[in-house]
Amino acid sequence: MWLELVDNLIIIASLLTPLALLTLGATMLLTRYRSEKLVHVLLSSTFLGSLILVLGAGFGLFMSGESSRLIDLGPLIQLGSYHLELVLLVDPLSIIMLTLNFILCGVVGYFSSKYLHRDEGYYRFFMMMLFLATGVELAVIAAGFDVMFIGWELLGISSALLVAFFYRRQAPTQNAFWTYGIYRLTDIGLLSAIIALHHATDDVLMSNLGLLGSSSLVVGALFIFGAMGKGGLFPFTGWLPRAMEGPTSSSAIFYGALSVHMSPFLLLRLSPLIEAHKELQIAIAALGVLTLLHASMVGRVQTDAKSTMAYASAAQIGIMWVWVALGWYELTIIHMVGHAIARSWQILRAPSFIQERRILERMQGARVNHDRHVERFMPAKLERFLYHIALQRWFTDDFLLVVVHTLKKGVLWINSADTQLFQALTGSDKPATSTEEESSVEIQAKKSTSKA
């Protein structure tokens, strides 16, 4: 009875957010009707309803005495021996993550309904928020990596679109593209790992990770590469402060709470694979420590609150990676939940920090002293050197840019050859752009003549 209840509650809970997304999306696409109240009611009821259902499912699971439950909703694709099953996994980790998802989405949604009141991007923001909630929900509850990847992708797209929320300025758009670029780059690892897993075990259920044969080390390495992007692991940390260009509330929920924690969450799901290979454990620990060092050092020299918090988030993710490498999974979960709540609160309060600091100083009657750091005990030369390195963010972004520009040069050469060949073959003596320039000049001239 309890397990049936768990199944029903989870199925209904997992449908609520996508339904709200479809309703809001269809209203935006097909009509010109806009109402902040409607959005507010839709979101509040969705998140509250989903939260109650998930808590009910958690209670049901606890009462049933089972540690986890698989809900098989049948094959999504079945083609000969190949099948993509839609299976949901209900276990303490997914219940905790779902609860966190709906509580934080609800709280940040409520905050944003005031924060973005009458903003032109009000509807866009909440649409993206529903995308995020759906993405997290899918990624967290999926029992197979391919369904998880669908949620992972939704998360990436909504994240990039929210970084570029203030789209009239160029910087947010550029940063959003950088962020999305890092996501796509690391997705190469994740998707390759999923397909390799499918090929090796005939299924991509997380429970089949132990069945991987000789290829398990390669698959594990690909998965780890895939997890590096979303978590802002070294050397991809640079996107995290860039992503703070979005509205404060989106920064809180994405880069303080849910999105960045999908990286240690993926590692937790990969635990059977990680435990089987010392090499993977060492790699995860090394990446975690490196990220911790990098983010702590670079975060110290930032001059704005949001960038400092972004690096602080990355440092915490680094620590979580170390916990996973050590096999301390419960600690990782506690750390994830605690950090998500604390950091999102901190980011939401970021605009008030300066004011609060002034109040604190007035009460103390003196300046708040932040000068007693460990680097003060270093020789001046070393301190200056480290300061320079930190200011340049360990040159990680510069290195990535050099790689991108080198590749771009080659592609531009091919493009130039392509254009020249087209001109030679068709007898066109001018590139199309100049032709269009001329035609637009002609149109302008015609317009002015007709006006006259």
Next chain:
Amino acid sequence: MNVLVPAILAALVPLVFIVIVSKISSRYLRAAGVLGAALSFGLALVTVLLQGHGESISTLGPFVFHFDAVAASLSLPMTLAIAVIMLATPQKQLTTHMVNHAMGLLSAGLFAILADNPVTLITAEIISALWAASLIREGYQGRALRLFMGISIVAYLASIVVLGHMNILVQPFSQIEYTLAQEMYIVTGLLGLAVMNRLGVFPWSIWMAGTFEHSRGAQTLLAMVPMAGVAPAIYLVEPMLEALNPHMLHTLVPVLLGAAVTSAALGLVQNNLSRSFAFLLSSVEALILAGALDSSPMGVTGSEILWASTLLGATGFGLTVVVSMARVNDCKFSAFGGLAAHTPALALFFLILGAAMTGIPGTTGFVGAELILNGSVSHGIFPLILIVTVLCVQGLSVMRLFFTIFYGTPVKAAHGMELMTRERVAFFGTVIILILGGLLPSIIPLISATA
């Protein structure tokens, strides 16, 4: 009862509409075009519903037709794609010439997917290439179309001659016995050239990028959308290469994937919308072709599904590109910026359709890409990583286009920038079908037939 009767009628109806369109006033062009495509869609739907309830092979002289799951999966999106083009094409670009050619291409495309022997298939492909060649009459773009479609036509004609010499021209595909003859190498080469050129796979993408850059119109889109070109690869090139030398397939697939990566990368560095779209489409078409030449049944099915999805996805996305260019009367990035402020619905459709064309999860394209990916594993880890790279670069390219066109400092507002009702209906319908196919893949005949 022969279920091919409504299928052949579906392919003949557009030809009747060519006559009708030539006679009517230009005011009724759009209605006539939509009606023609809708009638054809209705007949194709009747065939799909009747499938399995009667004879599905028919012979008309040397021409043999067959209706199977592939034809069922492709005929519906093909007719819908033309209906969407007819609905969403900007008013100024909709001419009698364009509607006639849309109907002609639809008819040839439907005959190509119904074909069951080499002569029927290649004839339909030649007719399709002829329609495409005469789409644009003047300028560099017209010259480019005639030149490149001419190459395909010559290659197809030459392959007819060689296949005739091999006595397999009129044999149904299932009865052809491929021998290790010298002529087979020649036919494979000729058909391979014709197909890659027709589809615009890199380096033949040159005609797509050049033509679309110069014309910027929906009529060029008609030649670019893969109505034809893939079928000869699936029914002739792949079995021939399999019989000749399977190792050639193992070499050819990574080469095609390399072409897909190059095209996707080229799409990423353009500074004009039309060229970016053309390279993106070229990349998707290279991926379809790579799947078609994959020796595994899963890869071939994936390629067919991706083909069906691209028919609709590329049409929808291409039209959002055309509609965007029509709104600023330019294709250079410098002319765009902040369009989301003037037309938010177009921005959303652009993003969803672009993502759908490049196989984002939750759309039909993802189902095709997923199957191609799984099929590719048999070729080793290198093709697998190439396909994943293609998908990732394509996604990045769509996002770059979206940010460039719709975000940034808004261009000067003009009247009529918001989407019209007919455009909304066309784009919304396309999005719904692509998402339905992605969330419930079992409705795709190719999946339900092999389940």
